[in-house]
Amino acid sequence: MRLASFDGLASMDSAVQSAEIEVTLKRIHTKSLLGFFGVVYAHLLFFPTSGIIFCEITKHLMLCGLIPLAYSQQMPVIFGKIVKLMENEPRFRRSRKQSSGMKIPVTREESEASLDDYDENYRFDPKKLHPRMEERSSTRGNAPFYLPFFVLSVLVSLTYYSFPLTHRLATGITAQNLYAGFAMNHGVTPYNDFSASAGPLFYLIARVGNLGGTTTILWLIELGALFLTGLFAYKALASAVSDNRLAAVCAGFTILATGILSLGGANPAMIALPFALYGVAQITRYLTDDEAKRDETFILYGMAGAAASLLSPIFLLLWVIAFFAFLTYNLREGLLGRGFYQFLASLFGFLIIYALVGYYTLTAQIFFPTITQAVVIPFTHLGLTGSSLPNFAIALGLLLLSGLLLSWLFGFRVMRAGEHAAWYGALVVFSLLVLVITALRRDFTPADALVILPFVFLFSGLRLSEEGREERLATASLVSNYLRGHLFLPLLGVLLLTASPMLINSLNKNYFASEHAVASYVAAHTSAKEQVLVAANDDNINLLSRRVSSLSLPPSYYPKTEQQIFDTQISNPSAKYIVIQKSKTIPKSLKTELKQSYKTVSFTNSEFSIYEKK
DSSP, X not given: OOGGGGGGGGGOSSHHHHHHXXXXXXXXXXHHHXXXXXXXXXXXXXXXXXXXXXXXXXXXXXXXXXXXXXXXXXXXXXXXXXXXXXXXXXXXXXXXXXXXXXXXOOSHHHHHHHGGGBOTTOOBOXXXXXXXXXXXXXXXXXXXXXXXXXXXXXXXXXXXTTOTTTOOOOXXXXXXXXXXXHHHTTTOOBTTTBOOOSOHHHHHHHHHHTGGGSSHHHHHHHHHHHHHHHHXXXXXXXXXXXXXXXXXXXXXXHHHHHHHHHTSSOOHHHHHHHHHHHHHHHHHHHHHOGGGOOTTHHHHHHHHHHHHHHHOXXXXXXXXXXXXXXXXXHHHHTOHHHHHHHHHHHHHHHHHHHHHHHHHHHHTTXXXXXXXXIIIHHHHSBOOOTTTHHHHHHHHHHHHHHTHHHHHHHHHXXXXXXXXXXXXXXXXXXXXXXXXXXXXXXXXXGGGGGGGHHHHTHHHHHHHXXXXXXXXXXXXXXXXXXXXXXXXXXXXXXXXXXXXXXXXXXXXXXXXXXXXXXXXXXXXXXXXXXXXXXXXXXXXXXXXXXOOOSOOOOOTTSOHHHHHHHHHHHTSOOEEEEEEXXXXXXXXXXXXXXXXXXXXXXXXXXXXXXXXXX
């Protein structure tokens, strides 16, 4: 209890005020007085609703004459002191601009003026002395939303390919990501033994996720990433809109949007999302809340940036724009020295994670291949081909169904006004840049559109906050406003999320059946130590047969140097079987090796041909 909180009562402007307080303190036992208002202060601090009840009790005591009139005239002053103490508490401290509008009565004239805070029945309303009390109390207490976020994350994660009870087959790059963890646990290294476009940290997580020969651990990791995505989205939104219910609604839809865009999980961008959203939350809180301006948090901020970029290198752009956002803010506030210290703290956090992952790449002898395949090729070999146009159209459709496209359009309105318009404007511009770079990647899939989520999810909350500024809407009304503001398209997205597993299996039924047949043949005619090279659109046959290969066919858009490495290695193949998808274009070196060292297996299959080593 702060006994010093009433020291100011002895320094009133006039001797009359001091005399009145002295008489009051003599008529009421000092310890009881301090104890009573200490309880009021504590309840206002931790339980604002209970504090209001104490104020009502005090009013009735005044009306009944149990508190002397001389003291009752100083009640506004006392509560003003309490409010002033609350302003100094870290739990309630906000920016100077937000707090400057509050008037604390400290003189008799101001005390008499503050009596206007009573209504005609002498009702005392502390919210009028502290107009941001209700807003601040509404942004505290995150714990009640943890369980709904977790339940929603579990429901969404049931659609993931890694869910161990469904055993669904994936297509394209997703199948390769699922195979990567299994292959690494059997001595195969990414970037050297098979082509890889994600960051090295993703493949380390994939390897851990496939321990024990199942994807159970990977599913738990993806579930945790999905839950943390909602949690950090909530924290960022709560700082931006100062309404925890509104932030919870938007964070819930962010979880759904992640599920819609990830198309079954096993995507590096999805696992990187919690780190990216943590960075956005840190920036938003730093710009809107004085309490968030703690320099030590920049170490964690830098570690989050390193983790996100080592999972999906495209997220490094988010930290680039954040650097300029912090630089602009610190220059405007005259905090250049502090900004430089924050930069060093962030750099230290980056170096911690980069050093650990860099040690792995050096010991595995994949340091330079990692830079080439995960950073250089994705950002330099760009181009929109005819085969990628359908994927781009699907990605735009998913962005529309998830609500992110309309949120991005609302960002143009936010960037033209507001205290932090520069930060929001940077998010709008760079989200478009990130989407263009991602769409022009040669291995682009609709799930890659997930990378723009950290750039635009804030705008949904800001739009709902603007609509509900005049009244306090119920949670159901917030959900309704969100859906209506996004043309009810998220409902269609949820239907797609639940129906997509069955839809994908139905569209690829014959192809998956052929893969199962080939995998069964290969598994029956090879041992666990023998290798099988598969040249196909995915790695399902390797995954189903539980056979790996230390050589893979590089993508057609890779530089000639990568193609030459494959041509050199295929001249002395170690695979007992080579499986070729009939519609797949293969290099001349592989055709030559098939004629010289392999023979065709009499296996009837409409999709694949099998070759056995002579």
